[in-house]
Amino acid sequence: MRCLVALDGLAESNLPDLLRLMPRFQARFKRLKTSVLEFSSSAPQSAWSEILTGTKTFDNGCAGYAHPSSSLNKSVIFTETDLLKPPFLVEADQGSAAVAINIPLLLPKPGNRIWLSDGSLPINKFVSPSSLRSHPAFAQYEPRPYKSHAGASTVFQRDLLRRCVDVEAKRLACALSLFKSGDWSTFVYRITLFDHLFHLIGLNFLQATDLSIYGALKSFLAELDEAIEIFSSDEAVKTAFVSAYSHVACLGTLNLNMVLAQGNYLKLADEESASRTHADRVKVASALWETTTHYLSTLEGRLLTSATIAASPVAGAIYMNKSAVFVDGIVDKENYKKLRSDVALYLHNFLSAGYNRPFNIEIHPAEYNDTLAPDIVVSVDGIEFHNLGHKAITPRTTHKASGFALLPERFAVNNITATKLASWLLS
Numbered sequence: 001m002r003c004l005v006a007l008d009g010l011a012e013s014n015l016p017d018l019l020r021l022m023p024r025f026q027a028r029f030k031r032l033k034t035s036v037l038e039f040s041s042s043a044p045q046s047a048w049s050e051i052l053t054g055t056k057t058f059d060n061g062c063a064g065y066a067h068p069s070s071s072l073n074k075s076v077i078f079t080e081t082d083l084l085k086p087p088f089l090v091e092a093d094q095g096s097a098a099v100a101i102n103i104p105l106l107l108p109k110p111g112n113r114i115w116l117s118d119g120s121l122p123i124n125k126f127v128s129p130s131s132l133r134s135h136p137a138f139a140q141y142e143p144r145p146y147k148s149h150a151g152a153s154t155v156f157q158r159d160l161l162r163r164c165v166d167v168e169a170k171r172l173a174c175a176l177s178l179f180k181s182g183d184w185s186t187f188v189y190r191i192t193l194f195d196h197l198f199h200l201i202g203l204n205f206l207q208a209t210d211l212s213i214y215g216a217l218k219s220f221l222a223e224l225d226e227a228i229e230i231f232s233s234d235e236a237v238k239t240a241f242v243s244a245y246s247h248v249a250c251l252g253t254l255n256l257n258m259v260l261a262q263g264n265y266l267k268l269a270d271e272e273s274a275s276r277t278h279a280d281r282v283k284v285a286s287a288l289w290e291t292t293t294h295y296l297s298t299l300e301g302r303l304l305t306s307a308t309i310a311a312s313p314v315a316g317a318i319y320m321n322k323s324a325v326f327v328d329g330i331v332d333k334e335n336y337k338k339l340r341s342d343v344a345l346y347l348h349n350f351l352s353a354g355y356n357r358p359f360n361i362e363i364h365p366a367e368y369n370d371t372l373a374p375d376i377v378v379s380v381d382g383i384e385f386h387n388l389g390h391k392a393i394t395p396r397t398t399h400k401a402s403g404f405a406l407l408p409e410r411f412a413v414n415n416i417t418a419t420k421l422a423s424w425l426l427s
Contacts, residue, residue, distance in 0.1 A: 002186045002425045003179075003231055003239040004051075004089070009195030011246035012036070012404040017206035021218060022225040028232055033412030037242055037403035037421065042360040042379035043316045044245035044399035047418065048104050051244065052080075052087035054422035058364050060085045061373035063317035065104055065120055066298075068372065070327050072311045072319055075298040077122045080105045084371060089422050093185040099178050102143065102171060102190040114178060116171070118190070119143030137173045145196060161200060161213040168193035169220050176227050186425075189231075193220070198247040202396045238425060241406040244418075250398040251357070251382040256312035256347075257299070263346045267307035299387065306330060310343045310375070315385040317374035318343065324370055336368050340375055347378060357381045 010018065012034060019026040039047050040056035041063070049062035057063060061084040066075045080087050083105070092098040092112035099114040100106045108115045108128035115128040116138075132138040145163040146155070155163075168191060175189045197205045197217075205211065232239045260266035299313050305321060305328040312318045320340055323329035331339055344363055351359045359380040369375050378385075379401065386392040405416055411424060 001184055001234075001237045002089075003237050004186070004188045004425060005228070005231055005239070005241050006188075006190040007194060007241060007243045008190055008192055008245060009198050009247055010243045010404075011400075011402065012243075014194075014206060014246075015404075018221075021206070021221045022228070024225045024229045028228065029406070031409060032241070032406040033409045035405045035407055035412050035414060035416040037244070037405045038415055038417045039401050039403070040417070040419075041362060041377050042401050043377050044401040045315065046377075047244035047401060047403065049083060050418035051242070051422055052089045052103070052105065053083060053085040054088055054419050054426070055085045056419065057377065058362075058366075058369075058373055061371055062105070063374040063377055064314040066314050068313045068319055068326070071305060072299065072308065072313055072321055072326060073303045073305055073328070074300050075313045077120065078105060079107055079121060081107070082372070084373065088426060090186055090188060096183065096185040098186040098188070099182075099184050100188050101175050101178070102192060103188055114182075114184075116141055116174060117143040118192075135177065137170065137177055140170055141174055142167050142170065157200065158212045161197070161211070162216060164193055164196045164200070165213055165216045165220050169223065172220070172223060172227060176230065179231060187231075191224070195247075198397045199395065203247060203249060239408075240421065240425065242421070243403045245399045246402045247397040248382055248400045250384050250395045253384050253386050253392040253394055254380065255386055255388070255392075256316070256318065256378065257302075257387055259347065259350055260310055260312065260318070260343070263343075263350070265309045265343055265346070266311050267304040269302055269304045309339055312385070312387055314374070315387060316378050318347075318376040318378065319372075320369075320375045322370070325372065333368055340364075344376055347376070351378075351380060355380055355383070357383065 019029055039050055043063055045064035046057040046062050049060045050057060053060040062078055065078050067078045067082060068074065069076045087106065090098045090100050090106060090113065097112045097114055101116045102118045104118050104120055106115065107121065108125060110129055117126045126141055126143055127133055127138050145167045146160065179187055208214065257266055261268055299311065303311055308321050309331055310318050310320050320331050320336060321329045322331045322336060324333060340363065344361055348361055357380050362377040364373065364375050382398065384395060384398040405421055
């Protein structure tokens with residue numbers, strides 16, 4: 001069996017505080033080696049696509065959990081069906097099945113995939129196969145403690161923090177039940193409690209003994225401590241612990257679409273047209289709303305695509321408005337490469353002049369990218385991107401594509417790419 005347990009949100013620097021609260025893991029840790037987990041893209045949203053497919057971001061096409069569909073004006077949720085490469089890591093061996101718990105992008109796959117939702121998909125299903133619901137632990141399964149950060153702001157923080165711990169504790173019970181019940185090809189289990197707490201409290205919650213939920217958090221970590229011993233006690237199981245991204249203090253927000261508009265690479269529709277489209281969309285969404293439907297905010301109606309060369313419908317990802325890819329695209333193949341270079345240079349100059357922060361601009365390696373993969377990916381340390389028209393509230397923290405892998409010492413190296421980690425697990 002291949003076993004991957006993700007502690008997403010944690011940085012390597014958080015490990016000492018975590019291990020102090022998890023003595024069994026601390027003892028196990030002495031037989032593991034910490035490797036820096038490297039990704040081909042600086043966009044943290046694409047980390048799981050690299051782990052699942054064993055290929056780089058531009059090769060698998062995923063720059064985030066959404067992507068443009070027929071137009072830059074319309075985005076949809078990104079799922080594994082949109083990947084340019086299959087998620088090899090969770091493909092089951094012949095006669096066996098794979099377990100995927102709380103993993104982004106992945107869909108139910110009846111027959112050979114045991115699946116518990118991460119809550120990001122536009123489907124009204126949390127558990128697959130449905131027969132799992134006969135077990136009390138799975139009948140109570142919830143993927144998220146709240147639907148959105150905006151929705152979370154309406155709940156008293158003490159209650160919200162407790163809910164985060166409770167939801168993760170129920171997920172852990174499901175994970176343990178599944179791990180013990182079958183000889184799986186692959187077992188992939190992602191913990192998102194740390195990610196939620198970073199967003200809600202800030203960077204030092206593992207040290208904050210005066211937190212109202214500190215007792216509940218310690219209790220959960222004690223349960224996780226026992227579980228980690230179970231996940232890693234069998235030498236025949238190839239086990240790795242990873243964090244696909246970490247958190248840093250958020251110093252501000254940036255709307256790349258506004259930046260592109262300033263450079264005349266993007267044209268916004270007039271307010272009346274944009275408002276009309278938005279109002280129509282809200283009516284449709286309200287009519288179709290169900291509690292498990294993921295409501296995606298898009299640029300729909302905001303772009304005048306007939307005068308737009310490039311836009312950023314996905315945070316940190318820029319797509320050229322290619323006529324061969326989008327029904328209302330205007331960038332033809334002959335002008336693509338030059339315009340892509342012009343946009344990248346413009347962004348470089350803008351960020352160099354306006355931000356005293358390290359930044360990275362990655363360009364698709366193909367001469368002509370005729371896929372729905374992004375053409376340019378941008379990241380700025382400590383800056384969170386938002387792609388809507390209104391000013392965003394600066395959150396406490398933001399994601400950084402900086403992770404770690406804890407591997408058996410005989411297999412470990414100082415630095416390991418996500419693609420090599422996937423290859424090691426599959427070998």
